[in-house]
Amino acid sequence: MMNQMFFVGLPYLALFLLVAGSILRYVWNPFSYSALSSQFLEKNALLWGTLSWHIGILIILLGHLPAFLVPELWKSLTSNFVFLLTVETVGVMASILCIAGLIILIVRRVVSGKLQQVTTVIDILLLVLILLQVVIGLSMALMHRWGAVWSTGTTTPYLWSILTFRPDISYIEEMPLLVQAHIVMAWIILMLVPFSRLVHIFSFPFQYFFRPPQKVVWVSERRKEHDDSLVVVQESRRDFVKGALGLSVAGALLSVGVLDKLAGFFYKPEVSVEEESKLLEQKLKRLEQTAEERTYQLERMKKEFIYVSRLNQLDIEKGKYFIDYLMRPALAFLGKDGLPILISAKCTHLGCTVGSELDNQGRILCPCHVSYFNINTGMPNQGAPALDPLPHLGWVIMNANNEIILEQDPSGKRYGNVNVSSIDKSNRVFIAKKHKE
Amino acid sequence: MDVRAQTAMVFHLDKCIGCHTCSVACKNIWTDRPGAEYMWWNNVETKPGTGYPTLWEDQVNYKGGWEVTDKRELKLKSQNKKNFWLKMFYNPNQPTLDDYYEPWTYEYKHLTDAKLGDDQPTARPISQITGEPIDIEAGPNWDDDLSGSPIYAENDPNLSQLSEDEKRMLFEIESISMMYLPRICNHCANPSCVAACPSGALYKRGEDGIVLVNQDVCRGWRNCVAACPYKKIYFNWKTGKSEKCILCYPRIETGQPPACFHSCVGRIRYMGVLLYDADRVEEAMKAPLNSLVESQRSVLLDPFDPEVIKGAKENNISPEMIDSAQNSPVWNYVMKWKLALPLHPEFRTLPMLYYVPPLLPVMGKIGDGIYEHKTEDFFASIEQARLPMKFLASLFSAGNLNEIRSVMKKLLAIRHFKRAESRKELGSDKIRKILHESRMDPEEAEAIYQLTSCPGPYERFVLPPLQREEAMEGGEECPESCKGSCGLGDVQTPKRGL
Numbered sequence A: 001m002m003n004q005m006f007f008v009g010l011p012y013l014a015l016f017l018l019v020a021g022s023i024l025r026y027v028w029n030p031f032s033y034s035a036l037s038s039q040f041l042e043k044n045a046l047l048w049g050t051l052s053w054h055i056g057i058l059i060i061l062l063g064h065l066p067a068f069l070v071p072e073l074w075k076s077l078t079s080n081f082v083f084l085l086t087v088e089t090v091g092v093m094a095s096i097l098c099i100a101g102l103i104i105l106i107v108r109r110v111v112s113g114k115l116q117q118v119t120t121v122i123d124i125l126l127l128v129l130i131l132l133q134v135v136i137g138l139s140m141a142l143m144h145r146w147g148a149v150w151s152t153g154t155t156t157p158y159l160w161s162i163l164t165f166r167p168d169i170s171y172i173e174e175m176p177l178l179v180q181a182h183i184v185m186a187w188i189i190l191m192l193v194p195f196s197r198l199v200h201i202f203s204f205p206f207q208y209f210f211r212p213p214q215k216v217v218w219v220s221e222r223r224k225e226h227d228d229s230l231v232v233v234q235e236s237r238r239d240f241v242k243g244a245l246g247l248s249v250a251g252a253l254l255s256v257g258v259l260d261k262l263a264g265f266f267y268k269p270e271v272s273v274e275e276e277s278k279l280l281e282q283k284l285k286r287l288e289q290t291a292e293e294r295t296y297q298l299e300r301m302k303k304e305f306i307y308v309s310r311l312n313q314l315d316i317e318k319g320k321y322f323i324d325y326l327m328r329p330a331l332a333f334l335g336k337d338g339l340p341i342l343i344s345a346k347c348t349h350l351g352c353t354v355g356s357e358l359d360n361q362g363r364i365l366c367p368c369h370v371s372y373f374n375i376n377t378g379m380p381n382q383g384a385p386a387l388d389p390l391p392h393l394g395w396v397i398m399n400a401n402n403e404i405i406l407e408q409d410p411s412g413k414r415y416g417n418v419n420v421s422s423i424d425k426s427n428r429v430f431i432a433k434k435h436k437e
Numbered sequence B: 001m002d003v004r005a006q007t008a009m010v011f012h013l014d015k016c017i018g019c020h021t022c023s024v025a026c027k028n029i030w031t032d033r034p035g036a037e038y039m040w041w042n043n044v045e046t047k048p049g050t051g052y053p054t055l056w057e058d059q060v061n062y063k064g065g066w067e068v069t070d071k072r073e074l075k076l077k078s079q080n081k082k083n084f085w086l087k088m089f090y091n092p093n094q095p096t097l098d099d100y101y102e103p104w105t106y107e108y109k110h111l112t113d114a115k116l117g118d119d120q121p122t123a124r125p126i127s128q129i130t131g132e133p134i135d136i137e138a139g140p141n142w143d144d145d146l147s148g149s150p151i152y153a154e155n156d157p158n159l160s161q162l163s164e165d166e167k168r169m170l171f172e173i174e175s176i177s178m179m180y181l182p183r184i185c186n187h188c189a190n191p192s193c194v195a196a197c198p199s200g201a202l203y204k205r206g207e208d209g210i211v212l213v214n215q216d217v218c219r220g221w222r223n224c225v226a227a228c229p230y231k232k233i234y235f236n237w238k239t240g241k242s243e244k245c246i247l248c249y250p251r252i253e254t255g256q257p258p259a260c261f262h263s264c265v266g267r268i269r270y271m272g273v274l275l276y277d278a279d280r281v282e283e284a285m286k287a288p289l290n291s292l293v294e295s296q297r298s299v300l301l302d303p304f305d306p307e308v309i310k311g312a313k314e315n316n317i318s319p320e321m322i323d324s325a326q327n328s329p330v331w332n333y334v335m336k337w338k339l340a341l342p343l344h345p346e347f348r349t350l351p352m353l354y355y356v357p358p359l360l361p362v363m364g365k366i367g368d369g370i371y372e373h374k375t376e377d378f379f380a381s382i383e384q385a386r387l388p389m390k391f392l393a394s395l396f397s398a399g400n401l402n403e404i405r406s407v408m409k410k411l412l413a414i415r416h417f418k419r420a421e422s423r424k425e426l427g428s429d430k431i432r433k434i435l436h437e438s439r440m441d442p443e444e445a446e447a448i449y450q451l452t453s454c455p456g457p458y459e460r461f462v463l464p465p466l467q468r469e470e471a472m473e474g475g476e477e478c479p480e481s482c483k484g485s486c487g488l489g490d491v492q493t494p495k496r497g498l
């Protein structure tokens, strides 16, 4: 319910206010559209504050765009580690720039008596909110590393689902709190745009690239047709050509992403009966598959024990994947003592499946954001993006008569009194339902 | 040929007494609002002096106006289309409050409301921005009449042309001289503010050439403030918009001269129509420094030329406007008599306000305590003037001494000519010689004298009223209730955005 409110209700409220508010403010009170510069009253601190902030935020916003507009392309680009590292480093540096700038901007507004005359509550609220947002963004970049990669599969589809009016919050429901806070904050800031000086972003004067230097307005009807005559002609023409080129390239790039997605929504083609039935068939098939999977899942959950492997099939170096009671991946190794080690393979960072081969320090690697986990303790390495250990699973060993000869619960406590060396290596290893409270 | 009509102006500096009545008239009508307290759309400066805002003429610092590139293209000094947006976050050339002054008022209420005490209550100065008490360190006309002062006058950018000797002479205590320079927006024909505005809020009115800011379109980027070399665009710190002199267009549209013109005590101000060729503006503004004044004149069109009249009619310039152009005092001063010169033509904005340079300080040369010409060479005193020619040339002719010299000669010749009528000091031969040397005939000298010394209001202001198809309606209860609001006809409160 809360999730619905924050990730579906809030976005639509924000988008509605953003669009309607900005347009209505423009129509009803164009006089209020202004960047509301305070350079006239204070310029020294402003120089550092505004430049750091604007350069930083423009870089960051530009960085957010490709993951959103061309996720596939972006994904393949960022699969190059050097590129990924560069992108992330630039992002971190830009956000540090932003934070420095914002702190200067806030301090100067609080300190200067003259500036207080032109500072409203909204001004301060806005500055504090965006400062918070950048700080959250920066912590995300440091704690949940490689956002440039994982965003393409999580936040991007979520955003598109909102923008195409088919909200689907499953993409982000299980994201870490920090990421969710960043998303909620973004909606709040967007909501604030029409009620703050942020409308100045919409005022960016694209037309200046194209217009002739001089502007003449004829008030009388007689002369209207001679409108906007030029004084300096050549320069403007050349700039027009250049500007037009630039804009069309930018437009083409944009259209790749946006049009493709939006077109599907706004121009739904008429569907014929055949196509529709085909679609239905596919859907049905998918449903059947799902049903099968679910039945299988249910059956497994009802079993007292689930088979993992024979003892002699386990290896010390290379784990064997299996699925636990809740359909999560897990790994089975053979320990030095000849007994199994069963450990969850779902990374405690963002849930990738962890690799199965031990490195020379006895660790398995999560490839997504490079967390190493010690299989004996489950602990991630120092400095890894994952902070929590991988949990161990309990196991039972049964002989051919289905009698339990040895048992270990998830906390590592053993039951049964057997000499390990005397255990038949062809005995089978199970996980037990009773170990799942 | 693209004929345009322009409401143009002449200020006759010999008649200016520096009383600031114009400034006060303007302030009372237009800029006594919050955010505009520091603005003086009309101000009067003492020259030599640093002016308002301080050192506005120094374009190395402010980067106002146009320049000609090596490729002979006319471009703004402050920005081009490639880099303007970089300056939108922070404008390195924009003056700040300190370059003008912090506006203040006095705590008058304290005089009557103070508690009973031993001391006489005083009215302390308080800032009009913060409302806190301030120490006044600068103000409008802070260097008024301080011509000899080392802090103000010596820093006048126009003095850079002078040699050390000349500078020393200028500031010799007994021969200190000065002049007044009233300034309003020049309503240029090639305005750099319009060209610099990213939002396209600034425009020139087609019918009469008045340059205005559309307050609803202005987004407060402030590029115009930097680009105007005369610093006649001001940033309203409260509303976050730019403002400028509007040439009292609501008055002009109803046939009245602007408030500063109307109130001028010395009657120094003339207003009339000029016709000019918009097609030639760009080329003319690329002229080398020395010929800038002449090339600026070459843009103006003779309102009696049948070709011009035909072109004007084709462009739908009304017969009344053409008629005004033919009777224009501005045309007479600028083109017919070549007495009035543009202020700082080297900014290349084609200003439409012309100045007749002052003769008086020039002529005040002391020779044994006598303020008179010497012997045969009537014009020698001009060369030895206390206010050096070079200084005036730096102000009004981009350094071209000949332009100034010929104006001075004419002014001096007219003086001799009129003096001879009553005092009979010089014989008619000599007068004829003087007039000849200054390239005038007696009729012209008489006409100049008449328009300079004895003009009635209808000779000084020659404008057809109601040139706009619909003059703005006055609004409901204006003007009293409209004090402090903005807009004309469509009045609204100037409420700052969030």
Ligand code: HEM
Residues within 6 Å of the ligand: A035, A036, A037, A038, A039, A046, A050, A054, A057, A058, A061, A105, A106, A109, A126, A127, A197, A198, A200, A201, A204, B088, B089, B090, B221
């Ligand atoms: C599109 C290009 C942008 C331009 C040209 C621009 C320009 C400006 C200008 C001229 C100011 C006034 C600075 C002054 O006091 O003189 C300003 C202030 C501000 N801008 Fe932008 N801006 C842009 C984009 C953005 C973006 C994308 C954001 C945030 C998402 C932003 C947030 C702010 C904020 C918060 C302030 C207030 C700073 C203060 O406390 O004075 N701007 N901007």
Ligand code: FES
Residues within 6 Å of the ligand: A347, A348, A349, A350, A351, A352, A366, A367, A368, A369, A370, A371, A385, A386
């Ligand atoms: S999911 Fe991030 S390290 Fe495993």
